[in-house]
Amino acid sequence: MTVTPEFQGTHLWDRLCWAKENLEGHQSDYRVVYEDSLDECAKILVPDPNWMACALQGGILPPVEVYWMLAQDEAQPDFKKHTRGYLLHNSKPIEAMTEEQAIEYLIMKDVPQSVWRDYDSGNKPKMVICRKEQLPGTREWRNAWKISEDIKATEQAA
Amino acid sequence: MALGKIKADTLEHSTAGSLDTSYVVNGSAKAWNSFNGTGTVAIRDSFNVSSLTDSTTGQYATVFTNSMSNGNYSHSGFAEHDGGTHALFATSNKDNHPPSTTKAGIDSFRGSDNAAVDSSQMTHIIVGDLA
Numbered sequence: 001m002t003v004t005p006e007f008q009g010t011h012l013w014d015r016l017c018w019a020k021e022n023l024e025g026h027q028s029d030y031r032v033v034y035e036d037s038l039d040e041c042a043k044i045l046v047p048d049p050n051w052m053a054c055a056l057q058g059g060i061l062p063p064v065e066v067y068w069m070l071a072q073d074e075a076q077p078d079f080k081k082h083t084r085g086y087l088l089h090n091s092k093p094i095e096a097m098t099e100e101q102a103i104e105y106l107i108m109k110d111v112p113q114s115v116w117r118d119y120d121s122g123n124k125p126k127m128v129i130c131r132k133e134q135l136p137g138t139r140e141w142r143n144a145w146k147i148s149e150d151i152k153a154t155e156q157a158a
Numbered sequence: 159m160a161l162g163k164i165k166a167d168t169l170e171h172s173t174a175g176s177l178d179t180s181y182v183v184n185g186s187a188k189a190w191n192s193f194n195g196t197g198t199v200a201i202r203d204s205f206n207v208s209s210l211t212d213s214t215t216g217q218y219a220t221v222f223t224n225s226m227s228n229g230n231y232s233h234s235g236f237a238e239h240d241g242g243t244h245a246l247f248a249t250s251n252k253d254n255h256p257p258s259t260t261k262a263g264i265d266s267f268r269g270s271d272n273a274a275v276d277s278s279q280m281t282h283i284i285v286g287d288l289a
Contacts, residue, residue: 012223020205047201054223085227110211142214143215
């Protein structure tokens with residue numbers, strides 16, 4: 001079993017270099033379907049296999065809250081460049097996650113907060129986690145894909 | 159990769175001159191992504207990528223693990239369609255305006271009629287400064 005070195009204080013980029021060399025990518029079967037605009041079709045988050053390997057390994061990725069802090073900085077009207085990038089590198093890396101926990105982390109990192117904070121408060125869910133087999137097999141009418149109004153956010157994936 | 163460090167400001171060749179190591183650091187690609195944009199979209203291989211957003215026909219975004227320092231990075235891509243019958247081009251899309259430090263969007267469209275199209279062979283590369 002590959003042991004993760006002590007990475008706190010190591011540049012995140014260098015950790016990813018280590019992971020690329022030492023970890024096998026993991027293709028997740030999960031996909032996250034979400035709608036962040038009423039006027040647009042549903043978007044699909046596809047997890048990266050190398051990132052997933054880092055998440056499953058543990059000790060590499062920073063806490064997701066770090067990304068939220070950087071997003072707050074970037075949202076400032078006078079933002080020019082990140083000055084707190086050290087948060088990515090100096091924060092204590094998170095422990096190994098299960099694949100399901102990794103998907104939750106990824107949602108909180110890569111899906112707009114406006115979607116996942118209250119994804120199940122409207123007439124239909126704004127976000128659904130599914131397996132890739134549950135998506136249409138072809139891209140036909142891709143620009144018209146929407147989350148079904150019949151689906152329940154807590155519905156067990158078939 | 160060994161975890162030891164070699165700190166140097168200059169690389170010098172025995173006969174071909176020297177190079178400031180900042181050229182290497184600044185000139186290296188900071189993220190890349192090779193993915194299948196058709197059928198069930200999936201990432202083949204990548205570096206410094208946490209996920210791919212499949213937004214609609216021919217429209218995607220590469221999301222970074224290590225954010226970029228600012229939005230003034232450079233990115234480019236290439237796509238191949240129908241076994242190379244059609245050349246496709248990747249450019250920034252509206253998901254990337256204003257440019258974000260966390261993701262870079264690309265459009266894939268057919269050169270002959272500008273129609274948005276998906277491609278089984280899509281690549282994306284990002285060069286710039288890391289946060």
